[in-house]
Amino acid sequence: MPPLPTMTHSSSFLLPSPSPPAPPTGADAENAVSYAVVVLNQRLPRFAPLLWTRARLRVCADGGANRVFDGMPDLLPGEDPDEVRVRYKPDAIEGDMDSVRPEVKEYYSSLGTQIIDDSHDQDTTDLNKCISFITRNPPGPDNSNLFILVLGALGGRFDHEMGNINVLHRFSNTRIILLSDDSLIFLLPKTHSHEIHIERSVEGPHCGLIPMGAPSSSSSTTGLRWNLDNTSMNFGGLLSTSNIVEEEIVTVTSDSDLIWTISLRKHT
């Protein structure tokens, strides 16, 4: 059986950057990673301004627009709130519009934000709709180097969290990272072997690997304190939780899709 292709992962988007970031040129531009940010309806994490600035496309899922309107000025207390709101204006607000406050919708609409009312579509979650929108309107030339960062995806109502994780599985060919104040998660599809580059200054050491939705009969890792070696994992049995990253690169291969999670450091 031919070896699996390798997929590499890195949380470098969480590193502080010179502002504004210099646009890539030449060959770099073609391979350059582009980011899109989706804001869901939870309190903004402290690194929201950093990720927003880094992104080329910003979408609020319904009440996420309230969070940006209220929360961005709070995260940038030294600055004039009105100026912050204008600077941190979403490109689109999408969803069934039952949570976004009318005056917030009006405000952003008057600034040019696209309002996409999907209330007729009750079959998919707001996040699902936003991911579809972004993949249809990628900020770069195509989706190949697109990373979608989702804020407010974890915590809160559990069914929302499960729905958000299901979006990772449904869009398994798209790089989507779910972020909260204290951890991030993304999917490691079984079709690839994975190299996760650890940014120690912003993430770790606590990590885990979870087979969400189906058992894994064989997973192997390197770079963790308690590595897996053709180990089976399932709910009801073993899960790799409260593990510790020990090396700068963690490798993972598995016969099943796994969720990777790592803690974010307090000052990130």
Added chain:
Amino acid sequence: MLWRTIRSMEVMAHSSNFLLPKLHQPAKAPANNYTLVVLNQQLPRFMPRLWAQAKMRICADGGANRIFDEMSQMTNDLDRNRYIPEIIEGDMDSIRPEVKRYYSSQGSKISDKSHNQETTDLHKCISSIRHRTPNHEKPNLCVLVTGALGRFDHEAANINVLYAFSDMRIVLLSDDCLIQLLPKTHHHEIYIESSVEGPHCGIFPIGAPSTSTTTTGLKWNLSDAEMRFGSMISTSNIVDSDKVTVQSDADLLWTISLRNLT
């Protein structure tokens, strides 16, 4: 808890009447005895009442810090003596020394399981509860857990405890929702306390896909439906009746939103 037989499968009945103030609990309900386990996360808003109505209170390691620090603010009651857990259990790597000393001096039993690094603090607490419960009382056992959600890997580990002890009634509680396991071995009847829970709910096959799940009492019912991560799972559903029934060929997680809890 009621056990009956429907066709060849036993019925398991669920009710959240433990969330109601004691005055409002149905007169004929079986005594609502539950054991409370407090994990190391910010206490939910309704903790004072949950604490008061418990038959036993166990702090899992750093959960004791939470009671020590946060309970008096929630109750405007400076008297910590009123909130003493019967047991503090776990590997003791989070509880502050002064907190441990205080509760020990007030009579809490300190159950130090630090030699066991294989299982989580919640697993240790549930295991102890089961071990201490006489067999004839086991069918009536109900354990409520606060602080199970938070860092994602902790959350997964705590949910895994529901699977490891699938013959026990264990309910994870947060400010926003409750979560419990619906084992595939039973037909489930979930009685909805609409004054404190709902309408948002969901059902998830997180361990393994379901090829056939059937529900009644939801706005979007499932009828012999397949559910699988990567495809359809039931999120943002709505309870549409006083009673929801669920039958499935897979173990499922049930969640329902909580509200009006004080």
